[in-house]
Amino acid sequence: MDNHQLELARQLxxxxxxxxxxxxxxxxxxxxxxxxxxxxxxPGQPKHFANFLDRALGVQ
Numbered sequence: 848m849d850n851h852q853l854e855l856a857r858q859l860x861x862x863x864x865x866x867x868x869x870x871x872x873x874x875x876x877x878x879x880x881x882x883x884x885x886x887x888x889x890p891g892q893p894k895h896f897a898n899f900l901d902r903a904l905g906v907q
Contacts, residue, residue, distance in 0.1 A: 864888060 860867030863886045868876035900906075 862886070 856865065856867045859865045863884055865885065866876055866880050866882075
């Protein structure tokens with residue numbers, strides 16, 4: 848199944864949602880990181896998922 852957490856971290860880093868580093872680059876990342884470049888996640892809409900589940904399970 849490969850390492851999906853690593854793939855996700857790399858993608859989120861590319862999308863400016865987090866800072867990604869490896870143990871060998873940790874010191875450099877900590878010294879040079881600029882938290883202002885990070886983007887916030889948009890709030891989720893869990894009600895949409897709940898409605899989908901209700902319909903899928905025949906509850907609604």
